[in-house]
Amino acid sequence: MEKNTRSRKARIQKTNGTATVAAFKNSSNSAEGQIAANAQTPLEMRFIEAQTNLGASRQRLLRQILAEPHETFFLSSREMARRYGVDSATIVRTVQAMGYQKFADFAHDLRNHFVTQITPYTAMKAATQKNRSVADYIHQSIDQDLENLNALKTSLDVNKVVELVKQIHQTRRIVVVGIDFAASLAMSLAYGLVRLGCDAEAPTGSTGVVQNKVRIMTKKDLLVVISFGQGLRETVEAAQRARRRNVPTFGITDGDKTPIARFCDHYITASIARTSFIDSYVASVAAINAILVACAHTQPKRALELLAQTEREYSSGARWYQGEDSDQKTR
Amino acid sequence: MEKNTRSRKARIQKTNGTATVAAFKNSSNSAEGQIAANAQTPLEMRFIEAQTNLGASRQRLLRQILAEPHETFFLSSREMARRYGVDSATIVRTVQAMGYQKFADFAHDLRNHFVTQITPYTAMKAATQKNRSVADYIHQSIDQDLENLNALKTSLDVNKVVELVKQIHQTRRIVVVGIDFAASLAMSLAYGLVRLGCDAEAPTGSTGVVQNKVRIMTKKDLLVVISFGQGLRETVEAAQRARRRNVPTFGITDGDKTPIARFCDHYITASIARTSFIDSYVASVAAINAILVACAHTQPKRALELLAQTEREYSSGARWYQGEDSDQKTR
DNA sequence: AATTTCCTGCAATGATTGTTGCATTTTTGT
DNA sequence: ACAAAAATGCAACAATCATTGCAGGAAATT
Numbered sequence: 001m002e003k004n005t006r007s008r009k010a011r012i013q014k015t016n017g018t019a020t021v022a023a024f025k026n027s028s029n030s031a032e033g034q035i036a037a038n039a040q041t042p043l044e045m046r047f048i049e050a051q052t053n054l055g056a057s058r059q060r061l062l063r064q065i066l067a068e069p070h071e072t073f074f075l076s077s078r079e080m081a082r083r084y085g086v087d088s089a090t091i092v093r094t095v096q097a098m099g100y101q102k103f104a105d106f107a108h109d110l111r112n113h114f115v116t117q118i119t120p121y122t123a124m125k126a127a128t129q130k131n132r133s134v135a136d137y138i139h140q141s142i143d144q145d146l147e148n149l150n151a152l153k154t155s156l157d158v159n160k161v162v163e164l165v166k167q168i169h170q171t172r173r174i175v176v177v178g179i180d181f182a183a184s185l186a187m188s189l190a191y192g193l194v195r196l197g198c199d200a201e202a203p204t205g206s207t208g209v210v211q212n213k214v215r216i217m218t219k220k221d222l223l224v225v226i227s228f229g230q231g232l233r234e235t236v237e238a239a240q241r242a243r244r245r246n247v248p249t250f251g252i253t254d255g256d257k258t259p260i261a262r263f264c265d266h267y268i269t270a271s272i273a274r275t276s277f278i279d280s281y282v283a284s285v286a287a288i289n290a291i292l293v294a295c296a297h298t299q300p301k302r303a304l305e306l307l308a309q310t311e312r313e314y315s316s317g318a319r320w321y322q323g324e325d326s327d328q329k330t331r
Numbered sequence: 332m333e334k335n336t337r338s339r340k341a342r343i344q345k346t347n348g349t350a351t352v353a354a355f356k357n358s359s360n361s362a363e364g365q366i367a368a369n370a371q372t373p374l375e376m377r378f379i380e381a382q383t384n385l386g387a388s389r390q391r392l393l394r395q396i397l398a399e400p401h402e403t404f405f406l407s408s409r410e411m412a413r414r415y416g417v418d419s420a421t422i423v424r425t426v427q428a429m430g431y432q433k434f435a436d437f438a439h440d441l442r443n444h445f446v447t448q449i450t451p452y453t454a455m456k457a458a459t460q461k462n463r464s465v466a467d468y469i470h471q472s473i474d475q476d477l478e479n480l481n482a483l484k485t486s487l488d489v490n491k492v493v494e495l496v497k498q499i500h501q502t503r504r505i506v507v508v509g510i511d512f513a514a515s516l517a518m519s520l521a522y523g524l525v526r527l528g529c530d531a532e533a534p535t536g537s538t539g540v541v542q543n544k545v546r547i548m549t550k551k552d553l554l555v556v557i558s559f560g561q562g563l564r565e566t567v568e569a570a571q572r573a574r575r576r577n578v579p580t581f582g583i584t585d586g587d588k589t590p591i592a593r594f595c596d597h598y599i600t601a602s603i604a605r606t607s608f609i610d611s612y613v614a615s616v617a618a619i620n621a622i623l624v625a626c627a628h629t630q631p632k633r634a635l636e637l638l639a640q641t642e643r644e645y646s647s648g649a650r651w652y653q654g655e656d657s658d659q660k661t662r
Numbered sequence: 663a664a665t666t667t668c669c670t671g672c673a674a675t676g677a678t679t680g681t682t683g684c685a686t687t688t689t690t691g692t
Numbered sequence: 693a694c695a696a697a698a699a700t701g702c703a704a705c706a707a708t709c710a711t712t713g714c715a716g717g718a719a720a721t722t
Contacts (some may be wrong), residue, residue, distance in 0.1 A: 055668075055669070055719095056706090057669080057670090057671085074405070074438075076708080076709065076710085076713090077710060078708080078709075078710085084351050087670065087672080088669080088670050088672080088709090088711090089671070089672085089710095089711080089712080090670060090711080091668075092710065092711065093669085093670085093711095093712095096711095102710080102711090103709095103710060103711085104710085111405055115449055116445055118449065134493055134496070134625050134628050134629055135489040135490075135493065137624050137628045138477075138487075138489050138493075138621045138624060138625050138626060139484075139489070140624075141617075141620055141625075142480070142484045142487070142617055142620075142621055143484070144486065145617040146477070146481065149473070149476060149480055149613065150477065152473060153470075153473045153474070156469075156473070158466040158470070159466075161469055162465055162466065162469075165465070181519065181522060181523075183518065183522070184515040184516070184518040184519035184522070185515070187514065187515040187518060188512065188515035188612070190513065191512060191514070191515070192512075194610065195679095197529060199586055222563070274470045276624045276627055276628065277624075277627050277634060277635065278523065278620060278623045278624050278627060280617075280620055281519070281616060281620070282480065282613055282616050282617050282620065285476075285612060285613050286472075286473055286476040286611075286613050286615045286644065289473075289476060289609060289611055289612070289613065290473055292470075292609045293469060293472040293606075293607040293608075293609050294465050294469050296470060296608050296609060297465050297468045297607065298465055303608060307608050386689080386690095386698070386699070387689085388688095388689095388699080388700095388701080407678080407679065407680085408679075408680060408681090409678080409679070412704070417700080417701085418679095418700065418701050418702080419679090419681090419701095420681080420682080420700075420702085421699080421700060423680065423681065423682090424682095424699080424700085425699095427681095433680080433681090434679095434680060434681085435680085562674095
């Protein structure tokens with residue numbers, strides 16, 4: 001009996017020690033606001049639903065579990081209890097209070113919750129730190145892209161995008177400002193908006209061009225500025241100037257404390273974190289893509305017409321390559 | 332006793348039915364070559380290591396388990412046995428033959444193996460197919476981006492990138508051609524190459540400009556063309572013209588049968604698959620980013636020098652915004 | 663301050679788990 | 693074709709699992 005208990009302890013300790021899926025990045029943002037803000041998994045939905053019926057300690061317990069699913073998704077009720085310093089009965093009764101009949105049902109949802117949170121990069125991070133060949137750097141670069149993109153997925157405030165799109169459809173003209181690397185982002189956003197029937201442009205060229213474009217904007221227009229980190233002076237000043245003249249501004253940047261975030265009426269963030277010297281603009285592109293998709297689907301009929309029209313013009317003219325069989329339609 | 336057995340069966344069936352992490356995409360490529368080719372997880376390593384000591388049926392069994400970890404990683408030995416129509420003892424002895432002392436150790440490695448294979452999108456795919464609000468489309472757009480990016484991760488031929496980078500460093504001048512949406516891609520690639528000290532440019536403007544640029548290229552130059560699907564005529568013709576004149580060509584496209592893929596000396600593919608009307612260029616951006624990273628790391632010293640130099644010029648001039656505390660260094 | 667309500671830990675329950683000996687079948691080597 | 697070797701299924705084992713009544717304690721309500 002006594003030996004029995006001891007061996008059980010030993011096994012559980014060993015399990016806790018080795019079965020963890022390697023050193024994960026502990027997200028610094030508070031899990032509370034994150035979960036409350038936008039519930040995406042069935043588990044989170046059930047959690048905020050039953051939140052009122054749950055005591056404070058049970059909420060704290062669940063929050064801990066949901067915040068680090070990568071360390072909890074494979075644990076048994078006993079192991080989970082030991083991990084958070086409670087009895088296994090407490091675990092079972094807590095998940096029952098959430099509405100689950102059996103712990104297995106909760107475990108199932110927890111697995112799915114884990115899957116939505118995890119990215120391959122996060123898992124490989126600790127494992128593959130060799131960095132010896134160029135090939136490793138390439139892999140690492142894509143992994144970083146995946147990580148940034150996944151961060152965008154979980155942190156992107158969809159409402160902000162929807163609001164932006166409403167604004168876009170109401171506004172008269174849209175000017176997108178981006179310099180250097182951000183120039184290609186500005187270009188693609190403006191191009192996409194034009195194809196969707198908006199009067200948008202991304203001025204390129206000398207400093208004066210941008211300044212003049214902004215100068216003739218009014219309240220009825222919209223200025224979109226794209227810059228990251230400390231921000232390029234010209235881009236930030238364009239935002240400031242626009243704001244002074246009551247021109248609506250929307251920013252795309254990579255943090256809440258960047259100049260762009262502070263000086264724009266609204267903004268969204270997309271990480272450009274890099275492993276190598278080169279910034280990763282993948283998440284930014286995804287954000288821009290999301291904006292365009294949202295634009296298209298708020299007026300789907302009009303968007304389809306416009307796109308079909310462009311399609312027709314293209315194929316009637318000689319814009320497509322017509323080598324032999326031309327049955328494809330994508331570009 | 333009899334009732335006991337029945338209830339166990341019922342439970343296991345229920346578990347197999349509901350605990351699965353939703354309908355996953357079944358990759359059509361044979362698991363054998365995939366695992367044998369490049370073992371990445373400890374589990375795969377142990378598998379190919381003990382492969383000679385394993386019988387045929389046990390190999391087949393393991394291959395099935397490793398090929399669909401998303402459906403096996405949470406199963407017990409008995410459930411796993413039932414899933415593949417064998418006895419639980421067979422499962423245990425098979426994993427023991429691989430070198431694992433306990434089934435729990437194997438389960439641990441299987442979880443990690445699963446994590447490296449899974450992507451968030453793949454998991455959510457079946458779960459969220461509602462598509463009612465604009466917010467859903469936004470989420471779906473990002474999920475599609477993730478899927479495309481993950482496809483790039485698994486399918487990107489790193490050697491091709493390395494070869495391209497070698498060529499880039501040897502060549503005299505690089506011209507990147509991309510039209511419409513691809514223009515922003517071409518722009519960012521050219522810009523990144525310039526920052527790394529290459530003589531690169533992405534000609535914009537009328538048709539004539541591109542044609543003239545290509546006309547003055549020689550064997551010592553490199554033409555990079557970017558176009559997807561059927562391909563824009565102008566881009567394809569640029570590749571054809573260059574090839575006729577023995578100018579090395581490298582393509583970025585989205586399939587092995589596109590004109591770009593057929594007419595270029597070498598090429599890489601990046602999916603632009605879309606859920607909505609708008610093509611997703613995220614994977615392409617990631618591919619370009621990978622090229623730039625590889626470029627930087629084949630000559631890391633030189634790249635660092637160049638980037639530091641640009642940094643210095645930028646901060647000495649008034650390119651950065653200097654609102655108050657300027658301790659940040661990213662852009 | 664008193665009482666009700668809620669929550670937690672302990673202990674016990676039956677079900678399920680991983681594991682191994684034994685007889686049988688399948689595969690392998692000659 | 694035959695013998696040796698390996699693998700498999702069955703049955704049983706102890707250990708661990710999830711689950712629940714019970715009693716004590718914490719928090720909230722009156």
